[in-house]
Amino acid sequence: MGRVGVLLLNLGGPDKLEDVGPFLYNLFSDPEIIRLPFRWLQKPLAWFIASRRTRTSQENYKQIGGGSPLRRITEAQGEALKEQLGYSGQEANIYVGMRYWHPYTEEAIAQLTQDNIEKLVILPLYPQFSISTSGSSFRLLEKLWQEDPKLQRLEYTVIPSWYKQPSYLQAMAELIAQELDQFPDSNEVHIFFSAHGVPKSYVEEAGDPYQQEIEDCTALIMQTLNRPNSYTLAYQSRVGPVEWLQPYTEDALKELGAQGIKDLVVVPISFVSEHIETLQEIDIEYREIAEEAGIHNFRRVPAPNTHPVFIKALADLVIDALKEPSFKLSQAAQMKKRVKMYPQERWEWGLTTSAEVWNGRIAMLGFIALIIELVTGRGLLHMIGLLQ
Numbered sequence: 001m002g003r004v005g006v007l008l009l010n011l012g013g014p015d016k017l018e019d020v021g022p023f024l025y026n027l028f029s030d031p032e033i034i035r036l037p038f039r040w041l042q043k044p045l046a047w048f049i050a051s052r053r054t055r056t057s058q059e060n061y062k063q064i065g066g067g068s069p070l071r072r073i074t075e076a077q078g079e080a081l082k083e084q085l086g087y088s089g090q091e092a093n094i095y096v097g098m099r100y101w102h103p104y105t106e107e108a109i110a111q112l113t114q115d116n117i118e119k120l121v122i123l124p125l126y127p128q129f130s131i132s133t134s135g136s137s138f139r140l141l142e143k144l145w146q147e148d149p150k151l152q153r154l155e156y157t158v159i160p161s162w163y164k165q166p167s168y169l170q171a172m173a174e175l176i177a178q179e180l181d182q183f184p185d186s187n188e189v190h191i192f193f194s195a196h197g198v199p200k201s202y203v204e205e206a207g208d209p210y211q212q213e214i215e216d217c218t219a220l221i222m223q224t225l226n227r228p229n230s231y232t233l234a235y236q237s238r239v240g241p242v243e244w245l246q247p248y249t250e251d252a253l254k255e256l257g258a259q260g261i262k263d264l265v266v267v268p269i270s271f272v273s274e275h276i277e278t279l280q281e282i283d284i285e286y287r288e289i290a291e292e293a294g295i296h297n298f299r300r301v302p303a304p305n306t307h308p309v310f311i312k313a314l315a316d317l318v319i320d321a322l323k324e325p326s327f328k329l330s331q332a333a334q335m336k337k338r339v340k341m342y343p344q345e346r347w348e349w350g351l352t353t354s355a356e357v358w359n360g361r362i363a364m365l366g367f368i369a370l371i372i373e374l375v376t377g378r379g380l381l382h383m384i385g386l387l388q
């Protein structure tokens with residue numbers, strides 16, 4: 001086998017507060033995050049939403065030290081993976097390709113092409129597949145492949161999702177057991193799986209397998225843990241006014257509080273590294289909601305990060321992928337059920353594509369009105385005193 005490379009895909013996060021605005025702009029420019037019928041609307045709308053969200057988002061990043069730890073942790077995972085692969089006799093170069101911030105996927109691809117990698121394993125650092133995460137990165141890679149004849153000659157294989165990997169399940173079970181054992185009566189503690197949410201329409205209309213994979217993954221972790229604790233699965237981090245997968249984490253916490261639950265262990269299930277949604281959203285926002293609801297003993301399970309059993313899971317995934325027939329990007333982006341990336345739909349309320357279109361159109365009108373107001377100094381915002 002020629003020179004082997006492993007491309008680790010992740011979302012990326014702002015390294016410092018000044019990066020938050022451009023990072024959000026990149027994120028909302030992605031049609032896999034906001035789907036619009038007209039390409040030309042995507043960038044102005046992304047700019048508009050990003051500008052409106054930047055200040056709140058910066059406040060959240062301030063609470064975790066002024067930036068995301070995602071790059072540092074992903075690079076540490078890469079180094080640990082290289083070492084672990086070496087122990088198994090598999091030398092490999094590791095590349096990190098982020099979707100919305102540095103080091104960008106394009107930078108990683110440029111580097112691995114320069115290094116003359118001959119066999120590449122593409123491994124998203126999301127255990128479960130979603131159109132909005134791994135799907136978005138696969139789409140970008142497909143585009144890069146189409147544009148570059150050199151890449152077309154490169155032998156590669158994709159690991160689309162891997163939540164069933166036994167060492168991953170083992171690492172999660174070990175991390176949960178460690179937290180449960182901090183309580184005097186560990187079997188009585190309620191386990192709360194908090195998955196990152198996605199709009200309900202992704203699953204129900206576009207065929208995203210994400211919810212099914214999250215549910216299967218939760219059941220497999222509980223099976224591996226092999227303890228009698230009761231558990232709940234809920235979805236966090238909703239953005240915007242439309243319906244996302246339910247139950248929402250905040251509602252489920254209030255409900256458990258009302259039922260008299262006092263001891264809770266929260267398990268972040270869709271991430272393998274600490275980032276803003278574990279460090280700020282769970283540790284600060286959800287903790288406060290839980291305490292107000294009467295859940296006084298609230299602990300959070302750390303993300304796998306560089307846990308040795310988790311790194312072994314990544315190494316085993318790579319080694320197995322090198323032995324198996326290759327899996328192509330086009331197959332990975334389609335999945336079992338045909339994923340409709342840009343479906344044509346009937347009118348419905350919620351973040352359906354049609355609603356997104358109308359949200360987009362309305363936001364666009366607002367955006368144009370805002371530009372006119374900024375230029376002319378006349379308009380609604382001046383009238384109500386928000387602009388002077």
Ligand SMILES: C=CC1=C(C)c2cc3[nH]c(cc4nc(cc5[nH]c(cc1n2)c(C)c5CCC(=O)O)C(CCC(=O)O)=C4C)c(C)c3C=C
Nearest residue numbers: 011012013014033057068070130132196198239270275276
């Ligand atoms: C499995 C993980 C994730 C899914 C699914 C996902 C979907 C999704 N996210 C947004 C909007 C935002 N995501 C943001 C940051 C962010 N999201 C994930 C993971 C998933 N997102 C990560 C790892 C991060 C980076 C965190 C960091 O440490 O920097 C943000 C920015 C942060 C904020 O302002 O809250 C937004 C916005 C949507 C709309 C979506 C599905 C359509």
Ligand SMILES: [Fe+2]
Nearest residue numbers: 011196237277
């Ligand atoms: Fe997100």
Ligand SMILES: [Fe+2]
Nearest residue numbers: 237238277281
């Ligand atoms: Fe969030």
